[in-house]
Amino acid sequence: MINTQETIKKTSNYIRNSATFKIFSIGILVLVLLIPTSMIRSLINEREHRKNSVVDEISSKWGNSQTITGPFITIPYKNFYKDYKDKTKYDLHYLHILPEELSISGKIRPEIRYRSLYEAVMYNVNLDIHGKLKIPELSQLNIEDKNILWDKAFFSIGISDLRGIQERIEIKFNGSVYNCNPGLTTTDLASSGVGTLVRSLRPEGSNTFSFKININGSEQLNFIPVGESSNVTLRSPWPSPSFNGAFLPTSRAVNNHGFTASWKVLHLNRNYPQYWVDNQYKIEPSAFGLKLILTTDVYQKTTRILKYASMFIIFTFAAFFISEIIKKRKLHPIQYILIGLAILVFYTLLISLSEYIKFNHAYIVSALSITIMITGYAYGILRNKRFAYTVSGILAIMYLYLFIVLQLEDYALIMGSVGLFVILSSVMYITRKIDWYAIETN
Template identity: 30%
Template sequence: MPLLRTADGSRTPGQKLAITILIGLLLAIPLFATWALVYDRQSESRTATRSIVEGWGDPQVIGTPVIAVPYSEVLEEQVVENGVARTASRRVAKTLTLSPEVQDVSITLSPEVKKRSIYEAVVYGAAVEGSLRFALPSDIARYGVPLEALDWDRAELRFMIADPKGLGDNPDVSVGGDRLRLNPGYGSRGGEGFFGFLDAGMLAAGETMEVAFAYEIRGNESIALRPDAGTTSLTLTSPWPHPSFTGDFLPAAREITDEGFTASYRIGNLALGKSLVETGGANARAAELAQMRLANNGLAGVSLFRPVDLYSRVDRATKYGFLHIGFTFLALLLFDVIGGRRVSAVAYLLVGAALVLFFVLLLAFAEVTGFTAAYVVASIAIAGLVTLYVKAVMRGWRPALTIGAMLAALYAALYILLGLENLSLLIGSLMLFAALAGVMYATRHLDWAHAQEG
């Protein structure tokens, strides 16, 4: 096909390319503004989600129940008074913390999606049941604890809960078959959870102590257990079909179907790198476990993953905005410099604005209808608008339908790319290679420095 003269009779194809690139760069401003809009709406969504779950319960972390036995120790230290050195004694309050030899825990999650306006959040109620077996290690003397100093009748059975306001009815805890009266806090010195006083003298006599417990707790998004026991068996069950297992330990066995999931763990304390016996100041253990809400070390749990996060998908789609603008502008430029169709700078600008508007429409509709429906509506609207406008500008259906078909292919390819997260870079690179090869072939005889005459 013979090359025709440039549309305005004076600008060369190279100059037209430079103008097209300049307009494309200018469109980066509204495109970046769209990215900022997505981020702002995502932040607003998170704020709304927090308000939905407020008062229900935070993401929960459950600690392994422990027995805390107070004792005192006499410390001798050298002091100097009036230039005279002497030995002074003082009594220090300490706590022996004993983790169970064996714990068996079962957590059944009942998820629920709560909505407010266009926002929604996943919350759950969890039924926690378990059994524990405590025993005093035979080598307890190696820890430097004087057994005669242990105040066994003032022992406490402590349960740590990251957000106690999520507790339902009063927990049911029994020791040796006898129900234990419970108090708020992680021990008598405060903290997050609940505890009960008990006489642990049977441990001093070399016997084992059997504990059974059951309680209900509410939370949102995730739940995890810190398995600080000699051997921990944990079973997680829920009708939620999209679990994301979190923490340092993954389940030894799992079954995930459309009706829900079941996961089982078996964890030993050697994997945790922690002893079953700890000694220290009276508040040492409570202070450590109070930080569990902020730390994810040594946890085994699950997050109720939502597979469709519309804001992340819109954000990823927006990052491909330059490709949409680039492909469309290249097509218009080829019609201009090769096909002899007149395309003004204003036409480039308006078409580019329509392409940027696609992402705004996608975000706006996605918050109401969901991502897929919004994508279909926005792509049809913008592809139709650009097709009709190009038909009017170029005074013909052939270039208009070509541009419209190209946009339809681009939107279809983008939708596929968003679903193939791991292969999106590879497929996108191949698309760019194919497009570049096509442009190079179509313009292989074009003199970019001079206006051509047909």
């Protein structure tokens, strides 16, 4: 019985005094704290989903992201055949002809709309579109001229959300003026849009066209380069565009006062010809354009810095553990848990405050609050002002470092690597004279 009690006592003392076991325990606590970290990430995702729902609701009343397809000409023709009773019948097919030259220029006027805590980027854009078009030789398509319904030639403009159209669209085609109506002859090239019959189409020679579009949209504006040579030029006072899609601008200038961007796309750059029958080709993959980004998206920023939560916990625990070694004062695992939870509270404070005030201000308030809390707790449990000041300095440096990483998005990886190198080097320097074997035997 006595031997059993001595064994239990020795085991208890070993667990209490063993640095190896303490490090192992701290590692377990870090893994445990990943559970509330995951819960915070879910909270951020939930808030972001709520924000996206509100933005979608606003966009549905103003106009969703817009994709402009065209213009292009659709001409129906008859394809005759013999049925099983040897009777002559015909099917109606559609010849789609894309322009030789297409030029689009416009000015995007952005506007921020608010709903509750959230904001959405809307825009109005005036597009000036002109170009020319030529009917190909029909013999190349095995179509007889007499089978073509020239009087049904339809001038089409694909517009993804017709609710955004603000003014009547008038087409000037070969000197004649036509008013557009909603709807397309077919959905082979675009799912929705406007168009008109053009009686002044010339089967031979060039056909010229021009028109203007005044349209509302939200966040994104895209174009599909249907021209043999497509030139698009856009300008806007919005300072943070994101150029995306199949083609990037050939030239662009972005500053705090806005941006200008120009694209030039040739028919050789895409995977469809200038004319075809029915739905032989899909043109959506060639879309290009831009997105008006809100750089104050607090949810994306908070998600980015949440990735550093484990690093914060590990290095803060390391500071307290080294203090245990140096000051010969033992901390209970519950105290480590409370410190780790305090670090995680920073993220909930940040996401909640940033919905009401500017993100940078919310960051400062949250970081300052948590630093004061942990510093006060460190002094309360160790009764050592020097260590409390040290903890305060460590947290201040880490939060400042994280803020800098957040601002330098393009250099986040190298900043993170350098920061970890500096911190690890500092820990190795501070602990260089500690005799870990002596600690184990004490």
